[in-house]
Amino acid sequence: MNQSEHPEVPRLTVCSRQVNGITVVAVAGEVDTASAPLLTEQTNQALATNPAALVIDLTDVEFFASAGLEVLVATHHAGGAATKVVVVAEGPATSRPITLTGVDQIVPLYAALDDAIAAGGGGMRLLALKDITPLEGGIPLVANGAIVGAIGVSGALSAQDAQVAKAGADTLAKPGM
Secondary structure, eight states, X not given: OEEEEETTEEEEEEEEEEETTEXXXXXXXXXXXXXXXXXXXXXXXHHHTOOSEEEEEEEEEEEEOHHHHXXXXXXXHHHTTTSEEEEEXXXXXXXXXXXXXXXXXXXXXXXXXXXXXXHSSHHHHHXXXXXXXXXXXXXXXXXXXXXXXXXXXXXXXXXXXXXXXXXXXXXXXXTTO
């Protein structure tokens, strides 16, 4: 685990860890103009390792200003095609500014870390077989924090594939299945 705290910005803590080949950057405290550079530094360090996916977890953020929105968009652009960047945010302090400004249309937004990890794309790369290229739209099946399989669909747009794969995963998650 990599943890950084800047003495001049005690209101923010950023920790990085790996979950099933996906980098998770967990943020706690307040993200504003003074603390956003620390978040930028940590997301840039995470991207430098070329992860398949980067999850920015804002679950423990109490205040999220426009400077934080800028970091999310910049990180998404910096990830490019190589790294899928997604965000976990739930509650008025974080998800509300993200949705009101439309940033969720640029960076996918999830309410729970498990959902973000499952949709992160990194799990699909872990399940790749020789001569088979996984694409966005499939969903890894996660049990107890480990990828145990995947649902993939072919023949439509990735967004449509994702809807069909999610329906399959939801069916499997029903009691008695």
